[in-house]
Amino acid sequence: xxxxxxxxxxxxxxxxxxxxxxxxxxxxxxxxxxxxxxxxxxxxxxxxxxxxxxxxxxxxxxxxxxxxxxxxxxxxxxxxxxxxxxxxxxxxxxxxxxxxxxxxxxxxxxxxxxxxxxxxxxxxxxxxxxxxxxxxxxxxxxxxxxxxxxxxxxxxxxxxxxxxxxxxxxxxxxxxxxxxxxxxxxxxxxxxxxxxxxxxxxxxxxxxxxxxxxxxxxxxxxxxxxxxxxxxxxxxxxxxxxxx
Amino acid sequence: xxxxxxxxxxxxxxxxxxxxxxxxxxxxxxxxxxxxxxxxxxxxxxxxxxxxxxxxxxxxxxxxxxxxxxxxxxxxxxxxxxxxxxxxxxxxxxxxxxxxxxxxxxxxxxxxxxxxxxxxxxxxxxxxxxxxxxxxxxxxxxxxxxxxxxxxxxxxxxxxxxxxxxxxxxxxxxxxxxxxxxxxxxxxxxxxxxxxxxxxxxxxxxxxxxxxxxxxxxxxxxxxxxxxxxxxxxxxxxxxxxxxxxxxxxxxxxxxxxxxxxxxxxxxxxxxxxxxxxxxxxxxxxxxxxxxxxxxxxxxxxxxxxxxxxxxxxxxxxxxxxxxxxxxxxxxxxxxxxxxxxxxxxxxxxxxxxxxxxxxxxxxxxxxxxxxxxxxxxxxxxxxxxxxxxxxxxxxxxxx
Ligand SMILES: Nc1ncnc2c1ncn2[C@@H]1O[C@H](COP(=O)(O)OP(=O)(O)OP(=O)(O)O)[C@@H](O)[C@H]1O
Ligand SMILES: [Mg+2]
Numbered sequence: 273x274x275x276x277x278x279x280x281x282x283x284x285x286x287x288x289x290x291x292x293x294x295x296x297x298x299x300x301x302x303x304x305x306x307x308x309x310x311x312x313x314x315x316x317x318x319x320x321x322x323x324x325x326x327x328x329x330x331x332x333x334x335x336x337x338x339x340x341x342x343x344x345x346x347x348x349x350x351x352x353x354x355x356x357x358x359x360x361x362x363x364x365x366x367x368x369x370x371x372x373x374x375x376x377x378x379x380x381x382x383x384x385x386x387x388x389x390x391x392x393x394x395x396x397x398x399x400x401x402x403x404x405x406x407x408x409x410x411x412x413x414x415x416x417x418x419x420x421x422x423x424x425x426x427x428x429x430x431x432x433x434x435x436x437x438x439x440x441x442x443x444x445x446x447x448x449x450x451x452x453x454x455x456x457x458x459x460x461x462x463x464x465x466x467x468x469x470x471x472x473x474x475x476x477x478x479x480x481x482x483x484x485x486x487x488x489x490x491x492x493x494x495x496x497x498x499x500x501x502x503x504x505x506x507x508x509x510x511x512x513x514x515x516x
Numbered sequence: 517x518x519x520x521x522x523x524x525x526x527x528x529x530x531x532x533x534x535x536x537x538x539x540x541x542x543x544x545x546x547x548x549x550x551x552x553x554x555x556x557x558x559x560x561x562x563x564x565x566x567x568x569x570x571x572x573x574x575x576x577x578x579x580x581x582x583x584x585x586x587x588x589x590x591x592x593x594x595x596x597x598x599x600x601x602x603x604x605x606x607x608x609x610x611x612x613x614x615x616x617x618x619x620x621x622x623x624x625x626x627x628x629x630x631x632x633x634x635x636x637x638x639x640x641x642x643x644x645x646x647x648x649x650x651x652x653x654x655x656x657x658x659x660x661x662x663x664x665x666x667x668x669x670x671x672x673x674x675x676x677x678x679x680x681x682x683x684x685x686x687x688x689x690x691x692x693x694x695x696x697x698x699x700x701x702x703x704x705x706x707x708x709x710x711x712x713x714x715x716x717x718x719x720x721x722x723x724x725x726x727x728x729x730x731x732x733x734x735x736x737x738x739x740x741x742x743x744x745x746x747x748x749x750x751x752x753x754x755x756x757x758x759x760x761x762x763x764x765x766x767x768x769x770x771x772x773x774x775x776x777x778x779x780x781x782x783x784x785x786x787x788x789x790x791x792x793x794x795x796x797x798x799x800x801x802x803x804x805x806x807x808x809x810x811x812x813x814x815x816x817x818x819x820x821x822x823x824x825x826x827x828x829x830x831x832x833x834x835x836x837x838x839x840x841x842x843x844x845x846x847x848x849x850x851x852x853x854x855x856x857x858x859x860x861x862x863x864x865x866x867x868x869x870x871x872x873x874x875x876x877x878x879x880x881x882x883x884x885x886x887x888x889x890x891x892x893x894x895x896x897x898x899x900x901x902x903x904x905x906x907x908x909x910x911x912x913x914x915x916x
Contacts, residue, residue: 321914330911359910360836369914371831375527380518385835387517394568416527432835444914 277306278327278473284495285322290332296322298495300336304472306439309463311483311502312476314492315506320476321434323492324442327474328363329355360389364433364441364471368423368448374431377412378404382431390435395412396435404430406468407461423454425463434465441465441473450483456507459485463507520841521848523692527819534854535558537880539810540860543890547808547865548872550882553799553876560787564780566913567608569637569753570762572778573769580776581610581750582689582783583791588775590703590811593752601760607631607749608638611700612688615662615695616671622662624695625688626672628702628749637753640696640739646681652698659693672697673705689787691874699749706745719742733852757862786859807893818850822901826908843902846894858887875912 283299296319304310306508314320323500325331329345338346345351352358364385372381380387382400387393390434404410413421420428426446433441443462446453459475459482466473477483487504490497525532565580572581573596580586590607597605609628614621629638634648640657646666651653656677658664668679677697686694696706709717718740722728727739744832753767754777756762768779778786788796822829829842862883869876 325911325914328914330909330914356836356838359834365834365913367831367913368915371827373831375520375524376518380523384518388836388841418865422777498834 277304277308277341278338278474279303279337280327281337282340283323283326283338284334285319285326285331286334287322290361294434296495297326297333300492300495300497301499302474302497303491304440304493305473306470306472307466308440308488309459309466309473309475309486311486311489312474312481312492313478313489314378318492319495320361321444321494324444324474324476328365328442357389360385361436362440363493364432364436364438366433366441366446367425368445369428370417370422372425372428376415376417377413377470378409378415378417378420378428381428382435385432386435400431400435403434404428407431407498422449424450426454426458430458430465434469434471437469437471438474439470441471443473443475445477445479445483446475447479449478453477455481456485457465519848519850521584521845524825524845525849525852531821531851532668532853532856535813536682536693536859539813539853539855540812540855541864542813543857543886544809544862544864544868546803547565547861547866547878547883547886549799549802549806549875550886551865551876551878552872552874553595553796554882555692556689556792556795557788558877559687559875560792561693561784562685562687563689564639564783566660566686566788567638568635568641568755570755570780570837571755571766571769572783573605573752573754573773574750574778574868576774576776579790580688581608587748588711588750588752590699590747590749591663591732593774595720595773596752596754596769599765599772600801600842601757601765601768602754603757604636604755605752606632606636606638607699607751608753609699609706609750610688611706612690612692612727613700613705617662617664617668622664623692624658624694625690625736626698626702626705627694628705629696629697630699631909637755640681640683640685640686640694644684645683646679649696649698650680654678656682657683657696659686661685661687661693661696662695663708664695668810670695671748672701673708674710675701675705675722677701683746685875687875689791689827691898695750701751712746809888810890811897814853814894818846818898819901819904821911824844826904827913829908830910830913833908834913835900839906846898846901846905850894850898850901854890858890861886 280302283297283300286295287296300323304424312320326333333346335348365450379400382403383396386396386399401410401413404413407430409424409427413422417425447458465471470485484503484505485507486502488500489500491500574580575586575588577584578584593605593607596602607630608627612625615624631652649657654677656670656679658679660682664670664679666679670677721740722736728736756765762779766779769777770773865878869878
């Protein structure tokens with residue numbers, strides 16, 4: 273599954289119709305390689321969330337093309353029959369708030385997308401535990417979400433986004449509730465995971481603390497993307513301190 | 517795949533158990549109501565069974581002796597006994613009244629049974645203590661439910677009776693315990709007037725020139741005599757001889773005696789279909805209300821629980837959970853709630869039944885029907901919650 277990347281060409285999205293229509297996305301062009309983490313920044317109302325929803329196949333774009341690896345996903349209409357399975361198997365989500373399922377323990381929270389995809393419970397849990405280990409929260413594997421710190425919850429949420437080894441992970445302001453050290457730790461984890469699983473990761477952010485860490489950024493203004501070079505600052509030193 | 521519903525219930529078990537218990541009390545009341553109806557039907561059947569009769573002969577064109585009043589002459593039974601297919605026939609009277617014992621009184625159905633052997637229809641078929649009535653007057657056999665004991669003296673109208681025997685579960689179709697006394701006493705009790713009324717009647721009769729003719733002194737005496745005795749009974753109970761169909765015998769009685777005769781099935785139909793029909797409808801109405809209230813409670817609880825999980829449902833949908841899985845999670849929770857409620861209700865009803873003044877009969881089939889009804893109600897009640905859950909947009913998980 274790994275190693276597909278994502279490509280978006282001239283994507284547009286119009287909400288509503290007639291006088292009240294809003295062109296949230298006008299001309300979006302992006303390309304993210306497997307193993308790469310790119311930032312998506314832009315002022316409020318510029319279309320970041322809309323873009324993420326299109327990429328995540330929860331709303332339908334109005335035009336343009338989207339490709340996952342060599343597979344055409346959208347070109348004026350959906351090219352996959354089972355959108356739900358697409359979301360489940362090929363796209364991982366990490367949100368601003370962790371949104372863990374409160375009645376499942378940490379392991380099952382992470383394993384759930386894998387179980388939903390039909391993996392048997394044991395194999396799904398084993399995979400979940402591997403990810404929890406990689407994210408340094410394995411010791412909390414049996415805890416309930418309410419017993420975790422904010423940083424731990426966010427790492428569990430990242431593990432959940434990665435458990436099906438999706439070629440694309442969409443992260444919506446994943447560091448917003450975290451202090452700068454924990455925010456950098458999360459970015460480092462995303463970079464490590466991108467390399468380890470050859471995942472293309474798109475991080476929507478306002479967060480000044482982490483913007484300098486991206487090697488490549490997309491800036492979106494009024495629904496139009498502009499590619500920019502980032503500073504690509506190393507985060508090793510700061511993030512080595514034990515996280516949250 | 518793990519059971520999402522199960523995990524959620526385990527996580528919030530306190531909420532489930534407490535609402536389940538509240539619902540359970542409601543279901544307990546419902547089961548008890550059904551039991552009250554079954555008890556009434558059973559009381560009616562027991563009354564018919566214990567009378568030992570195959571046919572009830574009553575006043576022409578009445579639904580007597582239980583559902584309507586009926587009176588026939590107390591010598592009709594001889595003619596009936598002489599008819600083909602009749603093995604035994606006996607007079608019987610029924611009068612529901614307050615029976616005094618010391619300072620308290622008990623509502624009872626006083627039954628007059630004709631003197632003779634105990635095998636006569638109308639007699640209590642078996643006793644739990646003491647003996648049957650042997651003397652023609654002032655002895656009584658009472659049901660345990662009256663609270664009377666052997667040797668107690670009870671008062672019916674102006675006469676005192678000694679309790680010589682006790683029965684169990686001999687009740688009227690109203691659930692009142694029965695007290696058996698000799699027929700003559702019972703006829704008197706039905707008819708008896710106080711002394712003032714008797715004097716008053718004598719005076720009026722004597723003042724009537726038609727009855728008090730000079731030269732024929734016997735007339736007045738005969739008339740007063742006929743006024744103070746009661747030659748009526750409520751019914752004649754008939755046992756049919758082996759080899760004869762009750763309906764055939766009944767047809768003969770109807771034709772030749774100009775009386776109405778009912779078979780056991782007809783009598784049961786009268787008791788269940790007419791005497792307790794209004795009560796049954798009343799109970800049916802309660803059952804409907806209780807079902808609606810239970811459904812409303814389940815619907816409300818499940819809806820609230822679901823609304824509290826909208827965010828999680830959006831996330832579940834976003835990561836690829838089927839609508840079907842989410843709907844079945846909600847239905848399973850509603851069913852779990854209903855099941856807890858049913859168990860609590862069944863226990864409550866079982867332990868509560870003996871404390872009811874009237875017989876409460878909890879039939880296993882009713883419980884099974886109750887369980888099915890609860891399941892159906894729970895499924896229907898989750899529809900609102902399921903609709904709300906299915907409307908949740910996975911995009912909500914991503915937010916603005
Ligand atoms: N469901 C909708 N219906 C109509 N218009 C919408 C809808 N969602 C978003 N918009 C509009 O589309 C534009 C882009 O919104 P979007 O939420 O993508 O912005 P954003 O970049 O995520 O902003 P923020 O940084 O404030 O979250 C905005 O003008 C917004 O008002
Ligand atoms: Mg947004």
